[in-house]
Amino acid sequence: MQTHPETFQPSNQEDLAGKHIVLGLSGGIACYKSAQLCRSLIKAGATVQVVMTEAAEQFITAVTMQALSGRPVYTSQWDSRPDNNMAHINLSREADAILIAPLSADFMAKLLHGRADDLLSLMCLARPLASVPLLLAPAMNREMFAHPATQRNFEQLAADGAHVLGVGSGFQACGETGDGRMLEPDQLLDDLIAFFTPKHLAGQHVLVSAGPTYEAIDPVRGITNLSSGKMGFAVARAAREAGAEVTLVAGPVGLAAPRGVNRIDVKSAQDMLDALLPLAERSTIFIATAAVADWRVASPAAQKIKKEGSGQPPQLSFSENTDILATIAQGPRAKAGRLFCVGFAAESEDLLLNAKAKLLRKQVPLLVGNIGPDTFGQDHNALLLVDAEGSLALPRAPKLVLARTLIREIAARMARQ
Structure with missing residues (x-):
């Protein structure tokens, strides 16, 4: 039996068991994909803490992300829930990885220059570099993505130790078509699983x-x-x-x-x-x-073999x-x-x-x-x-x-x- 691509879904229920992921959302229409990504991460065994920028809240609500993650969503560096009032420290220390999806052009520039004027950028800057990797899933218009400044920023972020994931290509919300779409949730899940997999065959x-x-x-x-x-x-x-x-x-x-x-x-x-x-x-x-x-x-x-009425199969x-x-x-x-x-x-x-x-x-x-x-x-x-x-x-x-x-x-x- 041959199977259609959509039905090929190898079990990944425990692929991220024991991993705690901080899922950061910056502003962009691709935030709608982050809802499915959050759910997929949890199905793969991870726990997910969502952190949203003010711009992200214009596209998807904290209520939605809280319902999907099962945890209160953080949106402000002034959040008084932590006893020490240092959410940017606490959240980054608890994470096995920080995944920014979507990563807007604006937020990318913040990371590049070390700006820290909201909770998510503070957290990225304060994370322990040796133990908390930063993964970035860009999402932007095709012209913004192709701009030399954007490409320079990607290169510098990678040089600084961030892991810049790819982008998809296709129809964009603005009506244009090209590179810059955020990868689909299942693609990002595969990338995250691969990231945590020991590299036994590196170089092979x-x-x-x-x-x-x-x-x-x-x-x-x-x-x-x-x-x-x-x-x-x-x-x-x-x-x-x-x-x-x-x-x-x-x-x-x-x-x-x-x-x-x-x-x-x-x-x-x-x-x-x-x-x-x-x-x-x-x-x-x-x-x-x-x-x-x-x-x-x-x-x-060379042509279809036809029955001849003799009742005998072709030789x-x-x-x-x-x-x-x-x-x-x-x-x-x-x-x-x-x-x-x-x-x-x-x-x-x-x-x-x-x-x-x-x-x-x-x-x-x-x-x-x-x-x-x-x-x-x-x-x-x-x-x-x-x-x-x-x-x-x-x-x-x-x-x-x-x-x-x-x-x-x-x-x-x-x-x-």
Whole structure:
């Protein structure tokens, strides 16, 4: 079963468990997105303290943000609720991170120059630099965003240690179209989760293959399989969260690319091989999750094959496809130890026996087995990691959870090389 992008929602319920986020809102129409962002952060396990500027209150009410966060909203540096009357100190010391979303051009200039004339800017200036990171989600008109002063400000804020997130492109409230939109709440959530993820693969170039291949019989028919690509897409996301530069080569699936991952779409096994071979020469890790067809029709028909009334099916002859994993794993780069290859085996029975056999046949340092009929098209899976030392079973869990565990296992094995 192939799944539409909107239905691909890996579980992230506990991704931010134990994290306390100060969500700052400066003035801008994008404040409406901050309401959903607040809710998403809480669903991911974080606690959220909202701080709003006077300008932000022109776009969304403190009552709304209090209802969503479950905490009183702070709007003034003169707030007398803290016993010491120092909300800017107390709030910043309690935070694991401060996220300003939206960040207006005006508030960005305040941060750049160290101005502190309201609670939110005071708090940003007073935060402990070594322990409370500042993340910024800009939102402004396309001309404001492109202005040289704005771009200089971004560069200086980054040099000062702030983490400037990207912007979206599209239709803006002013009626114009271009760069400068605040990222969507789910994108900001993904960025925040990635920010807190240990960077086990920093400096690595990870290549992932995912999904099925499609082998044409004629222009309207073909041979494929039930792989949805969800496991491979989760692996690509987990690798990116762990700090790697990630390229995902995907067969025909209906999934949205993970944020921050370079995606290349292919169709047949030959297409996938042609895309992967040059990329493998620039990669340090190759994770072959794709369910590649072993066979293809030797001579696909140029036109649709029609029934002739004889009751006999068409006679098809097949050719064997090149074994992509074995080709890359036995290439000079992998043999020299510069490319760590991980294979996947989708079996229907005798998982350990078949996985061990495939490990030897493919000559890879790590083979990941799963029972295909139990996982195709689903959001959960169970994995068996097999190497020369033995095997490790990962019990059934969301595919993203398993992918993150797999990435840690790969990083640990590479560290021992």
